[in-house]
Amino acid sequence: MSKQLLLGDESIAQAALDAGISGVYAYPGTPSTEITEYIQNSPLNGERKIHNRWCTNEKTAMEASLGMSFVGKRALVCMKHVGMNVAADSFINSAVTGVNGGLIVVAADDPSMHSSQNEQDSRFYGDFALVPIFEPGNQQEAYDMTYGGFEFSEKIGEPVIMRMVTRLAHSRSGVEFKSLKPQNEVSFGEDPRQFVLLPAIARKRYKILLGKQEAMIKASEESIYNRYIDGPNKKLGIIACGIGYNYLMENNPNGCEYPVLKIGQYPLPKKQLMKLCNECKEILVIEDGQPFVEKKIQGYLSIGIKVRGRLDGTFPQDGELTPDSVAKALGKENKRNFDMPDIVEMRPPALCQGCGHRDMYTVLTEVLKKEYPSHKVFGDIGCYTLGAGAPFFAINSCVDMGASITMAKGAADGGLYPSVAVIGDSTFTHSGMTGLLDCVNEKADVTIIISDNETTAMTGGQDSAGTGKIEAICTGIGVDPKHIRVVIPLKKNYDEMKKILREEIQYHGVSVIIPRRECIQTLARKNRKK
Numbered sequence: 368m369s370k371q372l373l374l375g376d377e378s379i380a381q382a383a384l385d386a387g388i389s390g391v392y393a394y395p396g397t398p399s400t401e402i403t404e405y406i407q408n409s410p411l412n413g414e415r416k417i418h419n420r421w422c423t424n425e426k427t428a429m430e431a432s433l434g435m436s437f438v439g440k441r442a443l444v445c446m447k448h449v450g451m452n453v454a455a456d457s458f459i460n461s462a463v464t465g466v467n468g469g470l471i472v473v474a475a476d477d478p479s480m481h482s483s484q485n486e487q488d489s490r491f492y493g494d495f496a497l498v499p500i501f502e503p504g505n506q507q508e509a510y511d512m513t514y515g516g517f518e519f520s521e522k523i524g525e526p527v528i529m530r531m532v533t534r535l536a537h538s539r540s541g542v543e544f545k546s547l548k549p550q551n552e553v554s555f556g557e558d559p560r561q562f563v564l565l566p567a568i569a570r571k572r573y574k575i576l577l578g579k580q581e582a583m584i585k586a587s588e589e590s591i592y593n594r595y596i597d598g599p600n601k602k603l604g605i606i607a608c609g610i611g612y613n614y615l616m617e618n619n620p621n622g623c624e625y626p627v628l629k630i631g632q633y634p635l636p637k638k639q640l641m642k643l644c645n646e647c648k649e650i651l652v653i654e655d656g657q658p659f660v661e662k663k664i665q666g667y668l669s670i671g672i673k674v675r676g677r678l679d680g681t682f683p684q685d686g687e688l689t690p691d692s693v694a695k696a697l698g699k700e701n702k703r704n705f706d707m708p709d710i711v712e713m714r715p716p717a718l719c720q721g722c723g724h725r726d727m728y729t730v731l732t733e734v735l736k737k738e739y740p741s742h743k744v745f746g747d748i749g750c751y752t753l754g755a756g757a758p759f760f761a762i763n764s765c766v767d768m769g770a771s772i773t774m775a776k777g778a779a780d781g782g783l784y785p786s787v788a789v790i791g792d793s794t795f796t797h798s799g800m801t802g803l804l805d806c807v808n809e810k811a812d813v814t815i816i817i818s819d820n821e822t823t824a825m826t827g828g829q830d831s832a833g834t835g836k837i838e839a840i841c842t843g844i845g846v847d848p849k850h851i852r853v854v855i856p857l858k859k860n861y862d863e864m865k866k867i868l869r870e871e872i873q874y875h876g877v878s879v880i881i882p883r884r885e886c887i888q889t890l891a892r893k894n895r896k897k
């Protein structure tokens with residue numbers, strides 16, 4: 368049995384390979400990206416023809432993985448937490464169809480928003496869809512849960528969520544591997560109508576899903592990932608979820624004096640939970656993310672027992688859990704030795720020197736700020752979001768992937784002129800294209816800048832689904848080819864870029880300007896390889 372030092376993300380990837388997956392489907396997003404990249408770089412994927420190409424967005428990834436499960440094969444689908452919002456339609460419905468081949472949905476949450484626009488907790492999605500959730504506390508558990516998770520998913524016939532958090536995804540520890548399993552053969556489920564969610568069938572399927580809930584709770588009660596660890600001092604009972612258990616033990620290297628219920632699998636194990644609540648005077652919930660378990664406990668109990676956690680202020684309501692915040696909640700000394708020295712200045716991230724987005728913003732701000740003071744620019748998500756900061760201060764919104772085009776349209780509908788959208792190439796194909804069709808269908812007066820660096824730069828330079836196809840996509844959607852203008856964002860072209868920008872702002876219809884120059888980081892990487 369081999370042991371290697373792996374990131375949490377890599378542990379999931381290795382376990383999925385060892386468990387015999389036939390495909391990984393994903394759209395990049397911190398902190399989940401490394402899972403797919405690891406599989407892409409594994410020699411096994413060639414030998415076993417494991418699907419590993421990036422998908423256009425999380426919904427297409429989720430649906431393709433369900434298709435692979437439909438034919439009896441094991442599939443892994445990975446996304447960051449906000450990707451779950453994009454995949455939600457297919458994800459929630461996959462719980463109603465159920466699965467055939469094992470299906471694990473990795474939702475990588477980002478408490479403290481290290482690289483995200485919110486810190487939503489994906490455990491709510493598992494609860495909402497009524498499917499089991501695994502929440503590893505360390506890298507070995509991430510491996511073991513994934514390895515066994517496919518079989519569990521096949522046994523209960525449901526997709527299973529693997530909930531990660533940034534600290535675990537992006538830190539390393541030694542992980543022991545299990546033996547390599549063969550891939551599943553093509554096979555189909557017993558019920559030929561299982562995946563046909565017409566209302567009459569969906570009602571039956573939903574009853575089946577509801578009928579599985581007791582078995583899921585029983586599985587949690589019997590799970591090796593949910594452990595009741597007794598302690599002599601019953602004044603307090605602790606529920607420690609996922610990485611929270613790590614932080615608890617870091618503060619109690621010789622064992623904890625209080626009874627602890629370690630949670631790694633949901634739905635919550637009722638029996639152990641009731642035992643803890645019956646034995647202890649007060650409950651402390653240590654969980655990273657939102658007060659998911661804390662709220663459930665309050666609902667479960669209504670027996671007047673005090674529950675402490677994020678809701679009563681024991682932990683802050685926002686931000687990730689830390690060993691220090693756990694120490695404080697336990698009434699221990701906060702022994703933080705690593706405060707930032709005063710000499711360290713905060714350095715906000717900035718666009719790279721030489722990046723094409725810089726040239727695009729230089730021209731955009733010069734024209735708009737001087738000549739169109741009533742303008743607003745709707746931004747999107749990618750490296751170019753950094754145009755919100757110094758020295759450009761160029762964009763007025765950044766909400767979710769694709770929202771630039773549709774918000775610009777709504778604002779134009781409401782009378783704003785000029786209404787400008789700035790979006791990247793990957794974000795455009797992820798979820799900007801459909802909004803562009805709305806603009807075309809209503810002849811919206813918008814100027815859309817697709818700043819094309821021919822990669823998905825923000826997440827590390829993954830392939831972008833639309834590379835080489837952007838003009839064809841815009842034409843196909845119905846943008847007048849006369850108003851699809853391609854420019855090379857370089858200083859020597861500033862005059863031409865300004866002229867084109869002015870012309871397209873003055874055109875009262877849908878215009879698309881495509882400043883195109885390869886990301887200097889991917890270019891440098893390619894050159895180094897050569």
Ligand SMILES: Cc1ncc(C[n+]2csc(CCOP(=O)(O)OP(=O)(O)O)c2C)c(N)n1
Nearest residue numbers: 396450748749750791792793794823824825
């Ligand atoms: C729903 C969702 N999925 C994934 C991400 C992670 N993410 C942020 S920006 C980005 C891609 C940006 O690529 P592109 O639009 O081409 O701009 P670039 O960074 O290359 O300038 C991704 C994948 C996210 N924020 N939201």
